[in-house]
Amino acid sequence: MSTKPKQQKQINRMFHLFLAEIKKQLHKKTVAAYAIILVVGVFICALYLTLNSLPIDYYAESSNWYERMSAEMILLVGGRLNGFSTLQAHEIQLGEAFKYSYFLENNIQPYGSHSASYLVVFSNYIFIVVLALTMIFASRVITDEYSKKTMNGLLTIPLARWKILLTKFLVIAVFAFASSLFVFIVSIVLGWMFFGLDFFSVPFLAFQNGELIVMPFLLRELLQVCYNTVAALFCSSIAVLLGIITKNGITSCVTGIGIYLCSYVFTLFATEVPWLRFTPFLNVDFSGYILDIAPIGTSPEFSVLVLFMYMVPLVAASFLIFQKQDIK
Amino acid sequence: MDPVLRVENLSKKFGKRLVLNNVSFSIAKGEIVGFVGPNGAGKTTVMKCCMGLLKQLSGEILICGKSVRTQFEQAVANISYMSDSAIFYDYLSGYDNLKMYAKLYGTYDPAKLEEIIRYVGMEDRMHDPVKSYSLGMKQRMSLVLAVLNEPMIVLMDEPMNGLDPEGVILLRDFITQLAAEKKIAFFISSHNLNELDKVCERIITIQNGVIQNELNRDSEQRAVFALSTGDLQKTKEIISKSFQVKVQEKAEELVFEIKKEHFNQLMRELVLSDIEIRSLKTLNILEAEYLELFGGKK
Known part of the structure; x- marks a missing residue:
């Protein structure tokens, strides 16, 4: 057989394996359960916003927002910026000044908390749920095959082990992306249902490392979906490696989620310990970038790079161990 | 090939x-x-x-x-x-x-x-x-x-x-x-x-x-018998002498392997010696071979 048809055959097998993996993991009940969990998560966010008012409503829900913002701007420029003790607090105020300046110059009234736009942003808080579901999914993709002995069948198809594992990683990536995208879409739909139609015309503004980033709102949110996918993939690569080593779904899942939760603790020391930003802990939570509370010296691109740096050895170890593993 | x-x-x-x-x-x-x-x-x-x-x-x-x-x-x-x-x-x-x-x-x-x-x-x-x-x-x-x-x-x-x-x-x-x-x-x-x-x-x-050695599958030619008679000692002597084979005594039975064509001769000799035949079983030759290969070591 010539090399080309042989390669084609292998690609076909990988494609069928990809579809089979999705079919194996996502049967109707599981899909329904995952969807309900995510919809409920966004619903709680919408409910919270409906029942509460946030500081941003000060400008958004006022008819004389322009005058109020101008007055605040004068205060900020007129010296309040110098009165903050920490660098982080100073940066936040500086960022506010830049954003106010943009809104005033372009005469764009910012959105408030009672809007679909803000629900889309606020829903980033439930990324931890997406992450947990992805970890469970990733761990099941690997460990179920061991516990149900189906690995014996899977590894006897004429496909090298690395190709099988690669297909599993692809399935996990698609699941992570689809879950994040689902939350994004649900937040738009629930946002419209709760707060009325919103055309997302107010651009996304963020102050990063002394620079004001302006981006179309929906584009930035779609980028956020991609960033969240990278974070979920990073945590999943831990779950996959542990799954291959321990063959135990619970261990791999709990450890992965534990590492994500560590990020909250490490964020507290972010300003005092600058090198922490080179660890995955400070880069795994991308919600900080969209809520504009990310540590100084970081950016979404920087975080993606750091996560990839850590992901490469984790994935390489998974391939190496899986390749040499005895399936008893 | x-x-x-x-x-x-x-x-x-x-x-x-x-x-x-x-x-x-x-x-x-x-x-x-x-x-x-x-x-x-x-x-x-x-x-x-x-x-x-x-x-x-x-x-x-x-x-x-x-x-x-x-x-x-x-x-x-x-x-x-x-x-x-x-x-x-x-x-x-x-x-x-x-x-x-x-x-x-x-x-x-x-x-x-x-x-x-x-x-x-x-x-x-x-x-x-x-x-x-x-x-x-x-x-x-x-x-x-x-x-x-x-x-x-x-x-x-x-x-x-x-x-x-x-x-x-x-x-x-x-x-x-x-x-x-x-x-x-x-x-x-x-x-x-x-x-x-x-x-x-x-x-x-x-x-x-x-x-180990492959099991002998010559089941067309040979057979293993388990024979119970009124006088085991005498029967054992007859089989050993007539067919030159090893006879094992197991739980009131004699177990031995002979060629299938010798079966009639064995029966004739036992009848002529006035030995009462109580039971006769043919054992699966593979089982017998298997037990000989692995069973004896237990």
């Missing part, structure tokens, strides 16, 4: 324990070979090595001339494995499982798949989830799976487990038919020596990870 499976000096360790020690054998196209040995002898380990499920071994395994170690994809395309445990996704239906594997093998043909399913008598339950199947039904499914990739050799690990008598007959017919018509070789590990005796052309034995 090149063998479809050739195992050369295969050794495998689990930790520090040597579980296979220089195992060598080969199986020709269309040949049906039995594989017997006590529990823990290394039968499943050999099969899993052949399928590439166990790694870091020494020696060589060639399937249709392709090395499992260096040409895995080409080698495994010619072999299939009917494992002792069901390898199906229990929440999927039987049909979905088989369809999935057929697509992965690249041999999916709905008409052909349904034909094999009908052959094994599973057409009524094919669309039920596998978790609702009995062990025997899963074995029938495994049988379909075993030929799904159109292999040159099928490894079967305890294929009779859980099968009802009808299923055992079906399995026997399935194997002999495929071996004769499609020249598929079968390598069957089982403790059911009677069944192996019926289908296998030769039987390889293994103990403590070492291949």
